[in-house]
Amino acid sequence: MKHALRLVLAAALLAPAATAFAHHSYAMFDMSKSVPLEGTVVKFKWQNPHAFIEIDVPVKGQTERWAIEMTSPNNLTNEGWKRTTLKTGDKITLKIHPLRNGSKGGSYVAVRKADGFMLGDWK
Amino acid sequence: MKRLALTASLALLLAAPAAAQLGGVTASPPPDGLQEGQSAGYPKGRYGALDALPDWGGIWFGQFRAGDAGAGTPKLKGDFKARHEAYRADVKANDGVVKRSKSNCSPPGMPGIMQTFQYPFEFIFSPGRVTINQEAWMQTRTIWTDGRTHPPLEEIDPTFMGHSIGHWEGDTLVVDTIGVNDTLDLQRGMGHSPALRITERIHLDPADPNVLLNEMVLDDPEALEEPFKLTVRYGRDRNGMLIEFQCSENDRNQIDEHGNTIFD
Secondary structure, three states: OHHHHHHHHHHHHHOOOOOOOOOOOOOOEOOOOOEEEEEEEEEEEOOOOOOEEEEEEEEOOEEEEEEEEOOOHHHHHHHOOOOOOOOOOOEEEEEEEEEOOOOOEEEEEEEEEOOOOEEEOOO | OHHHHHHHHHHHHHHHHHHHOOOOOOOOOOOOOOOOOOOOOOOOOOOHHHHHOOOOOOEEEEEOOOOOOOOOOOOEOHHHHHHHHHHHHHHHHOOOOOOOOOOOOOOOOOOHHHHOOOOOEEEEEEOOEEEEEEOHHHEEEEEEOOOOOOOOHHHOOOEOOOEEEEEEEOOEEEEEEEOEOOOOOOEOOEOOOOOOEEEEEEEEEOOEEEEEEEEEEEEOOOOEOOOEEEEEEEEEEOOOOOOOOOHHHHOOOOEOOOOOEOOO
């Protein structure tokens, strides 16, 4: 199923005009770019249409608040996620596809927690 | 005096339901093509026959596989073609980002709702009908299998799901849908006319009983040069459950005045 999810995302990337109807188009994300984000979980929202991670990222003495969109909880469950996977205050590293418009947001690819726990596609 | 006025308006309020027939019970006539007592509204005594139907238990996730869906696109004609070309030019000018005229909390309707790949489906069999529950936008489709016919097209209120009738040919559910709201997309950026007709042949994959196939044919003599065929695959999770989808409770993707999806 993990594989299927990746195929879904790949298909969304390769064929945006094809037949898939997601909650919204993925064209707002730059799926060709992957960037790391390291910070503290502010909020983990486990709800349709998309789960979300809000994360505070320290940058040059300041804090940037990023919003990272995930797929649906049912898809994430197939990847090993649970409502309790992340808690406010957790130190995590994320891999994301950033928004094209440069805003502080992106689409989730993978997560690593401080204790080494990993999910998603780190390849 | 004030109290009297309040009492009077309360009385009016309480009386209103009866006056406006709120809570009134309707008495609908039998559906087209059926006599009283034949419709899905009379299930008693007909549950046993359901056991002869194929095993579609569990929930089903739409799946892409190279060469399946997305192979080819509908061939639009006339105004529909011109509008789609304008849409494509607009997307190109907008850095590949798709604009929307409706909220992202608004579902796609048919045929798109059968092609969602993030949210699973379930198929419920009961006498005279197949109900498809979709996690996406918590949508429900009813396919009447009680033998009713479509009402004349001009009598159908256009809806997101349209009016669907179906019958079983062996283990294949054959569904015919008309009356789909023509403000919806056939595919992203492609419109259709009120004459759209969708035929679906839904059956288990003979090569894999945990795969369900939906062979769809989209026919619209006003918008399409020729009927468009595509096959959608669904994979089974026996013990999976649909998850609640209350879009307004987590609506982080609202639409701005230019039709762009906001990311909040």
